[in-house]
Amino acid sequence: MLDLSIKNGRLVGVRPVFSGSILADVVSKTDPQLASVRGRAFPMPDAVAGRSGEVVKVDAGVSEAAVGMTVTGFEEVGGGEVNLNDAKIVVAGGRGVKGPEGFAPIKALADALGAAVGASRAAVDAGWIQYKYQVGQTGKTVRPDLYIACGISGAIQHLAGMGSSKVIVAINKDAEAPIFQVANYGIIGDLFTVVPALTAEVKKRLG
Numbered sequence: 732m733l734d735l736s737i738k739n740g741r742l743v744g745v746r747p748v749f750s751g752s753i754l755a756d757v758v759s760k761t762d763p764q765l766a767s768v769r770g771r772a773f774p775m776p777d778a779v780a781g782r783s784g785e786v787v788k789v790d791a792g793v794s795e796a797a798v799g800m801t802v803t804g805f806e807e808v809g810g811g812e813v814n815l816n817d818a819k820i821v822v823a824g825g826r827g828v829k830g831p832e833g834f835a836p837i838k839a840l841a842d843a844l845g846a847a848v849g850a851s852r853a854a855v856d857a858g859w860i861q862y863k864y865q866v867g868q869t870g871k872t873v874r875p876d877l878y879i880a881c882g883i884s885g886a887i888q889h890l891a892g893m894g895s896s897k898v899i900v901a902i903n904k905d906a907e908a909p910i911f912q913v914a915n916y917g918i919i920g921d922l923f924t925v926v927p928a929l930t931a932e933v934k935k936r937l938g
């Protein structure tokens with residue numbers, strides 16, 4: 732689910748249907764009402780100092796053999812990089828970067844800001860960057876303080892993964908691009924000019 736609310740005592744979830752072209756309200760007709768939500772779909776509450784909890788292990792009564800999947804281990808990805816899931820700032824590139832080498836200025840700005848790199852599905856599908864960087868309905872959901880979208884049009888499936896960012900900056904040469912409708916700040920221009928200029932300014936100010 733992308734969102735949850737209670738109406739007339741029933742849990743109402745919002746989820747994408749028909750390949751994400753429609754967001755539908757769905758209601759469970761039976762009890763218990765159960766829903767799973769995407770990571771980062773809701774803001775993280777502030778930590779309450781001194782609050783503690785108790786972990787209670789409940790036997791679900793399901794044998795390990797009955798579960799079709801086995802977790803054999805965990806592997807860290809992107810050693811040294813800022814983790815996209817937890818990043819406070821994300822600099823993302825889309826089809827507008829025009830090729831794998833177009834992510835170099837995106838990465839340079841991300842490095843200057845201590846940010847993570849993100850990407851649209853168009854850039855991932857083109858093979859310019861790995862899937863682990865994809866933001867959106869079929870990628871990661873992020874909720875950073877600052878999301879800088881470079882050469883990304885703002886399709887609904889991309890917005891599903893970053894639309895809850897606190898501040899959105901869009902850099903796009905098309906003034907009519909839908910991303911400007913959700914952006915707090917918009918820069919109409921060529922990302923290959925704007926992004927390096929921003930990087931230089933950030934480096935000058937942050938030292």
Ligand SMILES: Cc1cc2nc3c(=O)[nH]c(=O)nc-3n(C[C@H](O)[C@H](O)[C@H](O)COP(=O)(O)OP(=O)(O)OC[C@H]3O[C@@H](n4cnc5c(N)ncnc54)[C@H](O)[C@@H]3O)c2cc1C
Nearest residue numbers: 825826827851852853867868869870882883884889904922
């Ligand atoms: C079921 C389904 C799931 C999907 N899941 C996802 C998902 O998880 N994430 C996702 O991102 N998409 C997803 N999509 C795809 C989505 O619909 C869009 O196709 C995709 O987001 C477009 O990526 P884009 O904005 O990079 O490319 P485009 O829509 O082609 O936009 C490129 C933009 O770059 C701008 N531009 C070009 N050159 C420059 C330049 N030099 N400087 C500045 N701007 C420039 C253009 O004006 C344009 O606005 C999904 C689609 C479906 C059907």
